Amino acid sequence: MQITIISPDMYTYGAMLIGGVLRAAGHQVTLSKKIEAQGAKTVMLSLFSTQHLLRKDIKEFVKQHRNTGGNCYVGGAVSAYPEIVLGELPELNAVCIGEGEEAVCKLAAEESPLNISGLAFLGEDGKILCTPRAFPGGLSPRPLPLIPKDISKENIRGASVYIETHRGCTGTCTFCQVPRFFGHKIRSRSIEEVVAEVWAFKQKGAKKLSISGGTGSLFQYRDGQINEKAFIELLARMAEIMGRENISCPDIRVDCISEAILQAVRKYTIGWIFFGIESGSDRILQNMGKGINTAQIRKAVDTCRKHGLKVAGSFIVGYPGETQKDFEATLDLVAELSFDDAFISIAEPIPKTPLANLVLKTPKENNPVYMPHSGPYKKLGLSEAEARAFELLMHADMFKPELRMISDEVFASYLEAVRQDGENVKQATELLFKYRHTL
Ligand code: SF4
Structure with a gap:
């Protein structure tokens, strides 16, 4: 067919x-x-x-x-x-x-x-x-993916493709769909199969490969233990094929690293670690079900730097119940840890996640996504969530280790990005309310 x-x-x-x-x-x-x-x-x-x-x-x-x-x-x-x-x-x-x-x-x-x-x-x-869902099966063996001829032109957050190494996440983050979609149990692929796939992508012209799967270092996680050996071998073999400058390993939890893992990331990848940090407020981290606190974040960032790694953080603003004090704690953490890069998004309630349930219970006038901002960016006509995203973007730039000029162009692009994000999250929230009786 x-x-x-x-x-x-x-x-x-x-x-x-x-x-x-x-x-x-x-x-x-x-x-x-x-x-x-x-x-x-x-x-x-x-x-x-x-x-x-x-x-x-x-x-x-x-x-x-x-x-x-x-x-x-x-x-x-x-x-x-x-x-x-x-x-x-x-x-x-x-x-x-x-x-x-x-x-x-x-x-x-x-x-x-x-x-x-x-x-x-x-x-x-x-x-x-x-119809009833089948019990999810193992991930190997399976055929090679269908790799399009123009894969070399793809650039998704710096990579041609994010190769799947495992499914599931042990985390319980309220905003995330991964454990709800794939489960909490980690199911991993065989290294040989992933390596064969890396070859196939390279032959088709893929330039840069990244690892997907929630938290990279959970690859071949078993019996509550991170399998350092398997993860390190995976990175080494991917780097052997693609060159370390073309391999990245985004999205590692701050509590899923070790000295050996960081050494391997330094040796076999572009040398960046991407942490989902989300907030500088322990209260909000707890509300988000992150299972980590700011002391762990500080220690993890410090350890990465000792290994000569660059550290990027992703942050979520506008979480229901996030106060100005919570937001200021995030600003302070960003200034203190001086991230090499930062990704900021407004809390999006993906249907059927605990965050979506919380958003449905939160009156719109108390949801930062709808609250008009009345502080220093009032003239820009932003919502509270948009204003926080905008402020954090500029703040993160200001505290980067390398000096970066915030030109008029950068200012305008940040403003456009947060407005678009705010609009998307509002639309997703409206959809959630429209179907609340079915969820
Ligand atoms: S650790 Fe990452 S993948 Fe796992 S639940 Fe949290 S956000 Fe999702």
Whole structure:
């Protein structure tokens, strides 16, 4: 069968993986970033953001493709909340909930939806029917992903692709979908299979590779123990193929490092560590379920620096209940630790996460995403959450180890970025309220 997988705007690893699985099952598969069927009757949309469900071009495409007799399925991160997906895209044949490798092959073989695990679709009465989900299986062996010809042009946060090494996270962060989607138990791939995939990406022209999976160093985590040896071997073998200057390992928890891990990151990667720090307030860290505190953050950053690593931090502002005092604690921590880079986002309530439940219980007038800012940036017409994101961006720049000028251009780009982020989070929050009765 001819199948097109649409991965809007960027080739996600998940879309490539599903493409590889379908190709190995004998189908002729095209992977496209454009919202087009490319001549295929069956289209699978791999959607990873709530924003995709609001996009007019995607809504229009699904409607038209179904009206002309085509089949349309949705998978990816949004499948965790099929009620909203089917509410916004009611013409869909079905939503593949969670890990879709098995389900897509059965769908492509045109088996009855009732016989396929982990599907959600609208019944004749307009009510949502869900088939029971299968117990998630192991990750190896599996076929090579479908790597597009133009992979060399991809640049997703500095990498051509984020290779999946494991699924799941032991963390309990209230804003994060990873443990809810993949579970708390870590399931890892074999090193040989990951290495074979690295070769395949290199041969197809991928320039820079990164590791995905929540926290990189949880690769082959077993019995409550980090497997240093496996993680170090993974980095060493990836670097052997790609060169250390082309390997990065983002997203490590501050409590998932060790001297040996940091040495390996220094030796086999570009030499950066990316920590999800989120806040400088212990109260907010606790509310976020981060399972870490600011003392651990200080110690981890200090240890990284002793190993000669650059340290980037990601931060979340506008979490419900975040006070000015909490925010100031974040500003202070950023000034004290002088991060080499910082990524700031406004707390987005991904449906079915504990944060989403909290946002639903928080009156809008108390939610920083809606509260008008009345402080120093009042004239800019920002919400409190946007103003905090803006201030933290500039503050982080000011305290970077290397001096950076905040030109008019940088100022304008930060302002635009926080306005866009604020707007996206507002839209996601509105969607959440619209479907609150179904969640
Ligand atoms: S540690 Fe990272 S991946 Fe794990 S739950 Fe927290 S944010 Fe998500």
